[in-house]
Amino acid sequence: MRRLLFKNLVLGPLTxxxxxKDDAAVAELAARVDRVARRRLGRTLxxxxxxxxxxxxxxxxxxxxxxxxxxxxRFGLRFVxxxxxxxxxxxxxxxxxxMREALExxxxxxxxxxxxxxxxxxxxxxxxxxxSYACIxxxxxxxxxxxxxxxxxxxxxxxxxxxxxxxxSAASEAKAG
Amino acid sequence: MNSLRETxxxxxxxxxxxxxxxxxxxxxxxxxxxxxxxxxxxALLGLWGEPEFAHLAVIERHTNECAVLSxxxxxQRFPSIGRSHAPAIxxxxxxxxxxxxEPEGLADLRPWLDHGKWGTRHRxxxxxxxSAATHGYPFLPAAGDSLHQVxxxxxxxxxxEPGHFRFTASGETVVRLEERLGxxxxxxxxxxxxxxxxxxxxxxxxxxxxxxxxxxxxxxxxVEAALAVQVPPRAVWVRALLxxxxxxxxxLGDIGAxxxxxxxxxxxxxxxxxxxxxxxAAESCFGHRLMMDRVVPGGLGCDLPGDGEQLLVAxxxxxxxxxxxxVELYDNTASLQDRTVGTGxxxxxxxxxxxxxxxxGRASGRNFDARCTPGYAPYDRLxxxxxxxxxxxxxxxxxxxIREIEQSLSLIEEILPQVPPGAICAPVATQAATGIxxxxxxxxxxxxxxxxxxLRIAADGKIERCHLRxxxxxxxxxxxxxxxGNILADFPLCNKSFNCSYAGHDL
Ligand code: SF4
Numbered sequence: 001m002r003r004l005l006f007k008n009l010v011l012g013p014l015t016x017x018x019x020x021k022d023d024a025a026v027a028e029l030a031a032r033v034d035r036v037a038r039r040r041l042g043r044t045l046x047x048x049x050x051x052x053x054x055x056x057x058x059x060x061x062x063x064x065x066x067x068x069x070x071x072x073x074r075f076g077l078r079f080v081x082x083x084x085x086x087x088x089x090x091x092x093x094x095x096x097x098x099m100r101e102a103l104e105x106x107x108x109x110x111x112x113x114x115x116x117x118x119x120x121x122x123x124x125x126x127x128x129x130x131x132s133y134a135c136i137x138x139x140x141x142x143x144x145x146x147x148x149x150x151x152x153x154x155x156x157x158x159x160x161x162x163x164x165x166x167x168x169s170a171a172s173e174a175k176a177g
Numbered sequence: 178m179n180s181l182r183e184t185x186x187x188x189x190x191x192x193x194x195x196x197x198x199x200x201x202x203x204x205x206x207x208x209x210x211x212x213x214x215x216x217x218x219x220a221l222l223g224l225w226g227e228p229e230f231a232h233l234a235v236i237e238r239h240t241n242e243c244a245v246l247s248x249x250x251x252x253q254r255f256p257s258i259g260r261s262h263a264p265a266i267x268x269x270x271x272x273x274x275x276x277x278x279e280p281e282g283l284a285d286l287r288p289w290l291d292h293g294k295w296g297t298r299h300r301x302x303x304x305x306x307x308s309a310a311t312h313g314y315p316f317l318p319a320a321g322d323s324l325h326q327v328x329x330x331x332x333x334x335x336x337x338e339p340g341h342f343r344f345t346a347s348g349e350t351v352v353r354l355e356e357r358l359g360x361x362x363x364x365x366x367x368x369x370x371x372x373x374x375x376x377x378x379x380x381x382x383x384x385x386x387x388x389x390x391x392x393x394x395x396x397x398x399x400v401e402a403a404l405a406v407q408v409p410p411r412a413v414w415v416r417a418l419l420x421x422x423x424x425x426x427x428x429l430g431d432i433g434a435x436x437x438x439x440x441x442x443x444x445x446x447x448x449x450x451x452x453x454x455x456x457x458a459a460e461s462c463f464g465h466r467l468m469m470d471r472v473v474p475g476g477l478g479c480d481l482p483g484d485g486e487q488l489l490v491a492x493x494x495x496x497x498x499x500x501x502x503x504v505e506l507y508d509n510t511a512s513l514q515d516r517t518v519g520t521g522x523x524x525x526x527x528x529x530x531x532x533x534x535x536x537x538g539r540a541s542g543r544n545f546d547a548r549c550t551p552g553y554a555p556y557d558r559l560x561x562x563x564x565x566x567x568x569x570x571x572x573x574x575x576x577x578x579i580r581e582i583e584q585s586l587s588l589i590e591e592i593l594p595q596v597p598p599g600a601i602c603a604p605v606a607t608q609a610a611t612g613i614x615x616x617x618x619x620x621x622x623x624x625x626x627x628x629x630x631x632l633r634i635a636a637d638g639k640i641e642r643c644h645l646r647x648x649x650x651x652x653x654x655x656x657x658x659x660x661x662g663n664i665l666a667d668f669p670l671c672n673k674s675f676n677c678s679y680a681g682h683d684l
Contacts, residue, residue, distance in 0.1 A: 004502060049336045051332075053680075055384065059336050060387060064456070067453050082334070102331050132367065133367065134367075
């Protein structure tokens with residue numbers, strides 16, 4: 001283990017520079033997010049992920065955000081284990097009928113101010129599963145959504161851009177306010 | 178009249194079914210099939226149904242022959258297979274929920290995928306009957322002194338799919354685990370009914386996102402079998418590249434995640450990096466990190482680019498240069514071994530009974546790999562080993578994955594120089610509307626185990642009925658047994674070493 005640690009020490013960081021934030025996402029956010037709420041949050045956000053019936057593809061890319069290449073935590077964004085600790089709910093999947101109640105209850109358990117980010121084409125409008133008897137179809141049909149990140153699944157870079165936009169808009173509002 | 182072949186000959190053979198035989202059998206033969214399964218002479222591959230028929234796919238152990246037996250239901254009833262062969266129980270409960278067939282003699286009639294939230298129970302024949310599920314789900318009881326229950330999920334603490342676990346514990350020790358699944362039920366089979374092949378293929382590729390290549394491959398092979406489509410050789414070989422890349426990426430991610438659940442972050446970081454490189458190579462070659470929608474009926478939706486071989490050779494070299502020291506690290510870290518050795522033991526007899534696929538079965542002595550048995554091209558022309566261990570613990574499941582990573586690396590190397598030039602896709606859509614219904618079936622090996630696809634293409638070329646059986650169906654139930662007697666805190670570790678798919682199971 002020591003050998004490996006030493007090698008990693010001299011190798012230099014493998015983490016890649018931050019991507020530019022997603023302009024479309026910024027616009028969507030500016031229109032939706034409450035100023036006062038943002039001021040209170042500052043530059044760090046606690047994220048609670050809710051899989052509302054995804055195929056698990058979106059989860060794989062959300063996991064990738066925490067690998068050393070993307071290293072989400074350096075931006076002050078981190079995944080937390082309970083909705084009670086969260087500022088942001090990150091929801092994937094077409095919201096199955098069987099998950100609807102769990103999503104609603106998770107939303108209610110998250111303290112204000114809070115944001116909801118819908119991740120993936122399924123979370124936007126049900127995606128390929130739209131119209132199924134077993135799906136509600138889109139997160140916004142169940143809880144209010146502040147930001148959509150599209151893709152099937154969105155790449156880690158797309159996810160990062162969206163989340164950075166969220167963070168930046170929080171910070172700039174804080175300064176302006 | 179005991180062998181599978183004799184059973185089929187005694188039934189009424191369905192001509193349109195490919196590549197293995199399907200026959201409608203009598204009640205007596207159907208019940209005898211349950212006995213063969215119970216005796217372990219046959220293994221269960223799948224059980225599904227239509228409003229008029231229950232279907233049972235099996236493989237005979239000593240001949241490796243596959244077949245589908247169908248039972249013509251009388252008043253939507255069929256003799257339960259699960260009554261004598263436990264692996265069929267959940268499949269029959271799901272069949273009851275989704276199609277409305279009643280398994281006669283099945284003791285456990287609690288709804289499984291139906292949580293009572295669909296409004297009307299949406300059966301495949303579109304007839305809407307009121308859901309059988311009511312509020313409240315009676316969990317199985319556990320009796321004893323000072324037992325307590327711990328409910329977990331469906332929303333978990335990490336980035337995990339939805340499912341509910343009901344633990345009954347005595348102090349730290351798990352006395353009983355009961356799973357409740359179905360939260361990710363999206364209604365895939367109903368969405369497929371009536372869908373054109375192209376849309377159905379995309380749905381198949383989203384049964385379980387981590388196995389998108391293997392699922393899409395199973396679907397495509399079933400279509401190709403049904404329509405007798407010849408897939409261009411180039412597509413056959415490049416498909417295997419996609420499949421091995423998917424296996425590689427998943428195993429790398431999982432080994433890291435298992436170690437992370439034992440609080441060993443270094444392995445997680447290093448394996449995660451190699452996984453990322455693998456996904457990037459996949460994106461450079463095929464335009465999508467998870468390679469979704471790349472395998473299509475008839476061949477491939479995209480070709481291996483000119484520099485593809487070079488990119489993949491570089492990936493193999495990179496993983497080869499880094500992975501051995503990670504294996505050494507895993508092997509030499511006593512604190513890690515302390516967590517994985519002996520934890521979550523799955524008895525080989527249980528793995529046999531449930532015909533557990535993939536690393537779950539192979540770590541418990543079950544030597545089965547759909548790439549070899551029944552086998553499909555191009556694996557019949559490739560040399561590779563299927564690692565098998567007997568220990569059945571978390572450690573053994575990690576080692577099977579380690580060995581499979583090594584095998585996938587050499588398979589990629591072996592495949593690359595053999596990829597022939599030529600077309601990558603045969604026309605299928607134009608051939609699909611044959612004027613008669615055709616049936617096809619396929620079994621492919623995903624990273625998690627064997628995936629079954631069965632379908633009927635209607636006379637107009639659209640999917641009439643498609644059933645996909647994820648390997649998790651035969652792995653989830655035995656996880657309940659493997660965790661018994663372990664401490665609660667080891668559940669994440671055990672669960673990750675199985676890594677069953679919630680989405681794949683829930684349909
Ligand atoms: S958006 Fe795509 S990857 Fe994400 S859950 Fe839906 S089908 Fe899966």
